[in-house]
Amino acid sequence: xxxxxxxxxxxxxxxxxxxxxxxxxxxxxxxxxxxxxxxxxxxxxxxxxxxxxxxxxxxxxxxxxxxxxxxxxxxxxxxxxxxxxxxxxxxxxxxxxxxxxxxxxxxxxxxxxxxxxxxxxxxxxxxxxxxxxxxxxxxxxxxxxxxxxxxxxxxxxxxxxxxxxxxxxxxxxxxxxxxxxxxxxxxxxxxxxxxxxxxxxxxxxxxxxxxxxxxx
Amino acid sequence: xxxxxxxxxxxxxxxxxxxxxxxxxxxxxxxxxxxxxxxxxxxxxxxxxxxxxxxxxxxxxxxxxxxxxxxxxxxxxxxxxxxxxxxxxxxxxxxxxxxxxxxxxxxxxxxxxxxxxxxxxxxxxxxxxxxxxxxxxxxxxxxxxxxxxxxxxxxxxxxxxxxxxxxxxxxxxxxxxxxxxxxxxxxxxxxxxxxxxxxxxxxxxxxxxxxxxxxxxxx
Numbered sequence: 001x002x003x004x005x006x007x008x009x010x011x012x013x014x015x016x017x018x019x020x021x022x023x024x025x026x027x028x029x030x031x032x033x034x035x036x037x038x039x040x041x042x043x044x045x046x047x048x049x050x051x052x053x054x055x056x057x058x059x060x061x062x063x064x065x066x067x068x069x070x071x072x073x074x075x076x077x078x079x080x081x082x083x084x085x086x087x088x089x090x091x092x093x094x095x096x097x098x099x100x101x102x103x104x105x106x107x108x109x110x111x112x113x114x115x116x117x118x119x120x121x122x123x124x125x126x127x128x129x130x131x132x133x134x135x136x137x138x139x140x141x142x143x144x145x146x147x148x149x150x151x152x153x154x155x156x157x158x159x160x161x162x163x164x165x166x167x168x169x170x171x172x173x174x175x176x177x178x179x180x181x182x183x184x185x186x187x188x189x190x191x192x193x194x195x196x197x198x199x200x201x202x203x204x205x206x207x208x209x210x211x212x213x214x215x216x
Numbered sequence: 217x218x219x220x221x222x223x224x225x226x227x228x229x230x231x232x233x234x235x236x237x238x239x240x241x242x243x244x245x246x247x248x249x250x251x252x253x254x255x256x257x258x259x260x261x262x263x264x265x266x267x268x269x270x271x272x273x274x275x276x277x278x279x280x281x282x283x284x285x286x287x288x289x290x291x292x293x294x295x296x297x298x299x300x301x302x303x304x305x306x307x308x309x310x311x312x313x314x315x316x317x318x319x320x321x322x323x324x325x326x327x328x329x330x331x332x333x334x335x336x337x338x339x340x341x342x343x344x345x346x347x348x349x350x351x352x353x354x355x356x357x358x359x360x361x362x363x364x365x366x367x368x369x370x371x372x373x374x375x376x377x378x379x380x381x382x383x384x385x386x387x388x389x390x391x392x393x394x395x396x397x398x399x400x401x402x403x404x405x406x407x408x409x410x411x412x413x414x415x416x417x418x419x420x421x422x423x424x425x426x427x428x429x430x431x432x433x434x435x
Binding site: 064068076080160161162172175176179189193196200 | 278281282283284285286289290293294297371375376377378379381382389392393396401402403404406407409410413414417418
């Protein structure tokens with residue numbers, strides 16, 4: 001039994017380092033995804049058909065693709081078209097641009113929830129387009145979109161396990177190293193599951209906090 | 217002389233389509249097996265028996281809260297450890313099924329909540345057994361309500377099935393990797409695989425929309 005637990009003590013630094021990398025990559029990807037998603041959703045509001053078509057195509061393609069194939073195109077296919085990125089960079093950009101499609105849809109549904117009359121009134125009062133988004137649309141839709149946003153961030157965290165396949169030293173990658181070095185199976189994976197669960201739970205709790213904040 | 221993109225794709229398309237067939241097969245079996253089991257779990261979660269609902273919730277929380285890649289690796293490496301040797305494809309199907317059950321149960325629960333409880337009470341009053349009532353009264357209505365979410369889940373499982381390439385199941389992703397290993401043309405091959413995935417998903421969402429329209433007529 002002592003030996004069983006020893007492995008955990010021995011590999012705690014490796015697993016925690018993996019957890020930190022996972023958290024760090026997911027944080028960057030989330031920021032990137034939300035920023036790009038918001039831009040896409042705002043551009044979608046402009047009545048210029050070709051642009052809207054391009055955005056729809058982007059969203060549909062990203063949502064129809066396995067994240068693994070996106071990462072492979074970027075990481076292994078990239079160099080043959082002159083795009084050389086480190087595995088970690090591919091991870092952040094891949095997850096970020098993948099998440100952006102989902103975030104854009106969440107923002108879009110949020111924008112649609114604002115009654116037209118309010119926008120017309122704001123325009124009559126002389127507010128500009130960006131002012132309308134900042135002062136009228138965003139504050140109201142935050143209430144509505146916070147739960148699906150948190151949900152999407154949690155999905156991104158779980159998807160980030162795939163980065164292990166393109167050799168990013170995140171939690172899953174370090175777990176397989178733990179397995180390969182010790183031939184143990186139960187301890188590494190139980191540890192990984194618990195650590196992922198802790199991270200996800202932390203994000204969920206943070207989401208609940210934000211939800212209470214944005215409610216009026 | 218390097219092969220042109222066209223010849224490259226032309227030469228490898230049959231193998232890739234075979235891989236795509238495997239992808240559809242594995243995720244199809246998982247989704248279909250997941251439906252009845254997901255329904256059972258859904259009734260478990262909403263059960264009035266505290267222990268049944270608690271255990272169901274723990275199952276759901278674990279499978280929805282961990283990465284599917286980790287689940288797949290656990291099943292693939294853990295089963296032989298307890299003396300059960302399964303081929304990779306079976307491990308893949310088991311992992312995807314156990315995962316989709318948790319998600320489908322949540323989808324069905326949403327549908328279940330939309331049905332007035334009076335129906336079940338009435339059915340129980342006239343003496344229909346609980347599982348018979350669930351099967352004949354609740355399930356058909358639930359299905360009609362949740363088709364859009366079910367299509368989403370199917371697409372999600374289809375995309376996640378690319379992960380089973382890690383345990384050497386020769387589906388689309390794995391086949392693509394093998395082709396890349398021999399041709400050294402990752403860009404074109406992976407883009408081609410991406411196109412195949414998108415086409416399958418497009419067909420799925422179109423089929424879903426048709427099913428939705430058909431069933432809406434039935435009401």
